[in-house]
Structure formats: structure tokens, C-alpha cells
Amino acid sequence: MFKRSSWLHLRLPFSWFLLPVFLFSLSVSPNFNGARMGWVLFIVHFLLYPASNGYNSYFDKDKKSIGALRNPPPVYPGLYYLSLFLDLAAVILGYAFVSPTFAAMLLIYGLVSKAYSHPRIRLKKYAVSSWLIAGFFQGIFTFVMCYCGVNDFSIITALNEDVLLAGALTTVMLWANYPMTQVYQHEEDTERGDKTLSIVLGIKGTFLFAAFIFLLATIGFYLYLREFFGMRNGIIFLLSTIPVLLYFSFWFLAARKDSSAANYSRTMGLNVISSTCLNGFFTYLFLSKTHLLQLLV
Numbered sequence: 001m002f003k004r005s006s007w008l009h010l011r012l013p014f015s016w017f018l019l020p021v022f023l024f025s026l027s028v029s030p031n032f033n034g035a036r037m038g039w040v041l042f043i044v045h046f047l048l049y050p051a052s053n054g055y056n057s058y059f060d061k062d063k064k065s066i067g068a069l070r071n072p073p074p075v076y077p078g079l080y081y082l083s084l085f086l087d088l089a090a091v092i093l094g095y096a097f098v099s100p101t102f103a104a105m106l107l108i109y110g111l112v113s114k115a116y117s118h119p120r121i122r123l124k125k126y127a128v129s130s131w132l133i134a135g136f137f138q139g140i141f142t143f144v145m146c147y148c149g150v151n152d153f154s155i156i157t158a159l160n161e162d163v164l165l166a167g168a169l170t171t172v173m174l175w176a177n178y179p180m181t182q183v184y185q186h187e188e189d190t191e192r193g194d195k196t197l198s199i200v201l202g203i204k205g206t207f208l209f210a211a212f213i214f215l216l217a218t219i220g221f222y223l224y225l226r227e228f229f230g231m232r233n234g235i236i237f238l239l240s241t242i243p244v245l246l247y248f249s250f251w252f253l254a255a256r257k258d259s260s261a262a263n264y265s266r267t268m269g270l271n272v273i274s275s276t277c278l279n280g281f282f283t284y285l286f287l288s289k290t291h292l293l294q295l296l297v
Contacts, residue, residue, distance in 0.1 A: 005073035006082050009057040010050035014068040017275040018049060018138060021170045023282035025146040027289055028166050028228075032150040039097045040149040044142070047090035048106055052113035054083035056124075059117045064188050065264035067181060067271070094149070102149035109145065112137050127197045131178055139171030140164070162228060169220050173278075176213035179206045180270060183262045203262045207252045214248075225285075233285060240281040244274045 022041060026032065053067075058079045062072045087110040095103035115121040116130065123130050144167050148158050182189065182198035183206045189196050198206045218241055226234035247270055254261040 002078045002082050003076050006054065006076060006079040008069065008073055009054050009075065009079050010082070010086075011053040011057075011066075011068040012046070012050055014053055015045040015049045016279070017067075017271045018142075019045065020173075020275060020278035020282055021139065021142050022146050023279060023286060024166060024170060025143045026150060027282055027285040028163065029147060029150050031152065036098055036152060037150050039093065040102070040146055043090050043094050043098070043106065043149075044146060047086045047093070048109060051083045051086035051090065051110065054079050054086070055114055056117040058083065059119060060192070062188060065184070068268070070264060098149045099152055101153070101155055102145060105141070105145040105148065105155075109137055109141065122194075124196070125194045127195050127200045131175065131197045134178055135171045135175040139174045140167035143167035143170050165224060169217060169224060172213060172217040172220060176210050176217055177271070177274065180210050181267060182206070184264050184267050203255055203259050206262075207248075207255060211248070211252075229285065229289070233288070236284070237281055240277045243277055244270070247273050 022044060026037065057066070057072065058075055060066070061075050064072075066072055090110070091103050091106050094106045112133065116123045116133065123133055144155070144158050144163065147153065147163055147167075148155060151158075179196075179198045179201060182196040183203060185196070186199050186203075189199060197209075201209050218238070221237055222234045225237050251261065251266050251270065254266075
């Protein structure tokens with residue numbers, strides 16, 4: 001029904017990079033059960049995110065490397081319909097197996113992701129607006145959406161201080177990472193008329209800006225974890241960021257000497273290391289909080 005290239009453009013591996021948001025929301029959840037947890041994970045990471053990726057790819061028609069796809073294949077109309085089908089499936093399954101609140105938030109996320117890519121609106125072409133919106137919806141909005149789904153809470157119940165603060169931290173972390181995902185795409189984005197934040201900042205400025213926002217996010221996470229999970233977990237979080245800091249630092253030094261080092265391979269390397277470290281930490285945090293860790297050792 002759909003060409004192989006359409007499935008490739010869904011970029012399923014990219015969901016790994018956004019998994020920390022779900023795992024962190026799980027870590028602060030007081031009322032989850034296995035069935036809801038499984039449905040939320042499946043719907044968000046195997047339907048919602050791939051639908052967004054596919055829709056974006058359909059309108060971008062990238063010829064050079066994009067996130068989680070080194071050599072993008074040609075784009076066909078089937079990709080457009082596949083992305084809409086996945087979005088619809090996400091909302092229907094979210095309503096049927098999770099909650100109306102969760103389904104409504106899935107619908108809102110899908111609409112915003114379309115506004116981000118569609119040529120009539122194309123939020124992506126506005127440097128600061130796209131940075132703010134992408135970080136907000138992939139961060140705190142998704143965090144609260146997963147929290148509501150996993151716990152079967154209404155949006156009102158979810159809007160408490162510790163949840164909003166945790167969600168805001170995911171947004172700040174994504175604001176640090178977002179320009180780094182654009183740093184190797186300056187030429188193609190410029191040709192398409194998209195003025196990304198990384199283009200505005202330049203290569204060196206992108207690294208410095210990301211480092212500053214990442215520092216703020218790291219401090220915020222440490223203080224939050226120390227307050228709600230104890231100093232030990234705050235320190236473990238800091239230790240988990242060491243591989244990210246080392247990779248980023250060596251990459252920055254290489255890019256200062258030769259701008260060609262700001263390429264796809266290095267960007268994906270940073271994404272893999274940072275997401276893996278965060279996924280590992282938040283998995284540990286969840287297992288520790290629920291005492292499952294003690295049962296496993």
C-alpha cells in the first residue's frame with residue numbers, strides 16, 4: 001500500500017531521542033498501571049512522533065541527511081496519507097485505551113506539528129518562534145500529556161507545581177538540543193527559505209548558545225532531583241551527563257578548527273549519547289522510585 005521510502009521517512013529510531021520526556025513523566029507518576037503505560041508509550045513513540053516526522057519530510061523533501069536518516073529516499077504522495085493515518089490512529093487509540101484528555105492533547109500536538117511544516121504556515125521558517133514552539137510541545141506539553149495518560153488524570157489534576165516544573169525542565173533541555181540538530185543543515189535550510197535559529201547564531205554561536213542553555217537545564221534538573229528525589233539522585237544525574245559534556249566539548253573544539261566538523265554524523269552522535277544517558281538515568285529513577293530496582297538486584 002505504501003512505498004518502502006514512506007516507512008523510512010517515519011524515522012522510527014528518532015523516537016529514542018525523545019524518549020527521556022516519557023520516562024521522566026513516568027518517574028514522577030504516582031498512579032500508573034502497566035496497561036496505560038504501554039499504550040501511552042506505543043501511541044506517542046510509534047504513532048504520534050513518526051506521523052510528525054513523515055509529515056515534515058513530505059513537505060521538506062530533503063535531499064541531504066536529516067535526523068535519523070543519512071540518505072533520505074524520494075518522497076511520494078503516499079507518505080502524506082501515511083502520516084495522516086498514523087495521526088488519526090494515535091487519537092482513536094488514545095481515546096479508546098487511555099483517556100479523552102490524552103486523545104485531545106494528541107490531536108493538539110498533531111495540529112501544531114503540521115503548522116510547523118505546512119508551507120501555508122511553516123513555523124519552521126521563523127528562527128525564534130520555531131525554537132520556542134518545538135521545545136514547548138516536545139517538552140512540557142508532551143510531558144503533561146504522558147503524565148495525564150499514564151495516571152488517568154485530567155489536565156487540571158496534572159497542573160501542579162512539581163509536574164509543571166519537571167515538564168519545564170524537559171523543555172529547557174530540548175531548547176539546548178534543538179539548535180544542535182540544525183547545525184549541519186544550514187545550506188539546505190537556506191535554499192528552502194527556512195531561517196533556523198542555528199543559521200541566525202552561526203556554527204560557533206550555536207555551540208555556545210546550546211552549552212549555556214544546557215548548563216541552565218543541568219542545574220535545574222539537579223536542584224529538582226535533589227528536592228524531590230534526594231541529593232544522591234541529583235548527583236547520579238550529574239554523573240550521567242559527563243559523556244555528553246565530553247563529546248560536546250571535543251566536537252566544539254573540532255568545529256572551531258574546521259566548520260565541516262559540524263556535520264550529520266557528529267550531530268547524530270551527540271543525539272545518541274545524550275538520549276541514551278538520559279534514558280538510562282530516568283529508567284533507573286523510575287525503577288528506584290517504584291522499588292522495582294530492589295526486586296531486580
